Amino acid sequence: MSISRALLRHKALLAASSVVLAMTACVGGDEQKADDTSAVVIDTSGGDSEDSQPLDTEVKDTSVVDTSAQAGCVGLPAEEVQSCCEALKVTCDAEHGEGSEAAMECLYGEDFSGSTGCVPWGPPVPPRSRRALV
């Protein structure tokens, strides 16, 4: 299926906007009703026109960095994965210090939270607050 980036973006943001409406459905009240268009997507991408260019964002271009080689054990036959990981952990701990962040990156790859592919879908653990709050 060939589908333009603009249409993909439109469909994606429409789907995301639809879930926000769940909040207004239960909050109620004049204030929310008066402002309930704020979650509506404003599509400035040119509608359904073909658009092969990256969207206009502040994202800077970066090259592909495939860190999967660092977590290479997952590419082995299943019966060899355990022993490979154990050996790799020994090596990484010895080189970077057991449990250190560098050792974890050595073991899992620098981008590891499970994914060396595209998008981590599952929600991560929420962060703790880093700020002094009053």
Add this chain to the structure above:
Amino acid sequence: MHTTYEDASAPAAAPILLDLRREAQARRPDLSALPPLSDAERQVAVRTWRGRMVNEHISAQVWAGLVPSLMRAGAPPAALAELPTAIADELRHAEQCAGVVLALGGVPVAPLPALEPVPLHEEVAPLEGAVRNLISVGCMSETIAVSIIRAEHAELDDGPLATLLGEILADEVSHARFGWRTLGLLMPRLDAAARARTSRYLVDAFAHQVHHEVPRLPRFDALRPELGQAGVCDGGFARSLFLDTIQSVIVPGLTQAGLDAQAAWAEAEAETRHVFQR
């Protein structure tokens, strides 16, 4: 599932492996109609789906962690009752992703990262802490997931993978709606000071999303449509969609909830600008 559980008393425990080979057999879709992929492309697809397998699996514990957080906050039973469904959904998604890994010729085994507990934010009242977690999980992570998966789904031709992604998308929509709906229930119970603190927390929550998502969105400058049909998305497009979803959907939604989301996003964006340039 065959998981090697860590013994906390062991000085140098081996990595914990998530092994979904058995579950994958039962969930394996028929991908025989996929267009031909090179070996390198097939490996990219396998890594993508295996990464999703891990992330979906471990996200079950995030939803489980919302139970005590929301219960301490006095959330209504109807809301609490939705959490076990979300947990089961995420575990099933992991199995479905494992099935795709297997169908692509990969092995659905991967090391698990360390699992952190869901914070109770004990420096603030339970209600405020629960709102923080809801925002991070339901209103941010799951809403972004809806956007990204919707785009991926729209790119797929009809077939087993589109069916599978459609099922996952429907669940993620349900999870995100839960987040926003429950936020709508709890926000009126926060006083002005708590709302102000929650607005400040948004800076951390937005920055966390950037750190979690953006480095794992590799750019495939010339992604062949065939690879897209295997469920691999263009990381560059996903990055732009990630930003669009925050700016066009999440910030307005949180503003509508009574939080100063625009200022928080501006601060988080400035803090994390370097992440996009890596």
